[in-house]
Amino acid sequence: MCAVCNQGEEDVLHMLFHCPFAQACWLMGPLALRTDELPRDLSIILDSLFKHKTDEVWTMLANSAWAIWRCRNEKTYGGKVPTFERFLSILNSVGVETRIAAAANKKKEVQLEVSNVCNSQYRCKVDGSWRSPWIGGLGFVVEDGELLKGYRAAPSVVCSPMQAEAVALREAIHFVKSLNLPSCIFLTDNQDLAKVCMELHPPVDADWRAYREINEVWRLLKEFDYECRHIPRSQNCVADHLAKVEHAADWMPESTEIISLREWADAHATSIIEFEDDMTGDIEEVTI
Numbered sequence: 001m002c003a004v005c006n007q008g009e010e011d012v013l014h015m016l017f018h019c020p021f022a023q024a025c026w027l028m029g030p031l032a033l034r035t036d037e038l039p040r041d042l043s044i045i046l047d048s049l050f051k052h053k054t055d056e057v058w059t060m061l062a063n064s065a066w067a068i069w070r071c072r073n074e075k076t077y078g079g080k081v082p083t084f085e086r087f088l089s090i091l092n093s094v095g096v097e098t099r100i101a102a103a104a105n106k107k108k109e110v111q112l113e114v115s116n117v118c119n120s121q122y123r124c125k126v127d128g129s130w131r132s133p134w135i136g137g138l139g140f141v142v143e144d145g146e147l148l149k150g151y152r153a154a155p156s157v158v159c160s161p162m163q164a165e166a167v168a169l170r171e172a173i174h175f176v177k178s179l180n181l182p183s184c185i186f187l188t189d190n191q192d193l194a195k196v197c198m199e200l201h202p203p204v205d206a207d208w209r210a211y212r213e214i215n216e217v218w219r220l221l222k223e224f225d226y227e228c229r230h231i232p233r234s235q236n237c238v239a240d241h242l243a244k245v246e247h248a249a250d251w252m253p254e255s256t257e258i259i260s261l262r263e264w265a266d267a268h269a270t271s272i273i274e275f276e277d278d279m280t281g282d283i284e285e286v287t288i
């Protein structure tokens, strides 16, 4: 018996397409798809749905199915009543995940992504990367509970690891500010940066190569009443990847770029998939 509607038999066809909840999600979702008259044969459905579609529509189909599946699991294992709003939140989060993965594989240009779903507690994981002499990158990802809200990866011109971290944090603060979130905790794997940022007085004796940025970040955090904490590097892998995507893309020689980036993506694919688990890590474990 289907746990969502207590009516149909709980098979893949029902859960994904014929369950009244699934039907509503498909119809009111971004694809406005009617599934009530779909045939009762999965292979025919997949054929008709996925044929002649663009990459984008295909991705949206797959993500919608995945979001419905997750709503169903929340009901089955957590007793949480599925709603269309919840479906949209998950769909949006999956969309951000997809774009992060695509960015890591360099299939798509990396850009600022913002969703319009808004609630709960926000966290922004930040990282900067640096390579001598002036080559740097910044990456950050904004999390809304266990969902993703937005991310960015971009190159930066910096002369030290600390400056790379500070610039990344500065850009992350501006990004979060532009989202008008009620509050947000910024998380960096650079312990020194987290420490000076949360000091009560301006960090006047900060590293001279990042002096201006650190003081700027300190001022912004105070002005907007944001917090900054340290997290272990192992919990910051997505921001770390994003910071290095730009890094690699800009400076790797043309001929080896595709192979190297693919190897890089392969090597890190697991941590991108495991991202969800990573995000549920208890905030109390964070050391300041």
Ligand SMILES: [Zn+2]
Pocket: 002, 003, 004, 005, 006, 007, 008, 014, 015, 018, 019, 020, 021
């Ligand atoms: Zn059902």
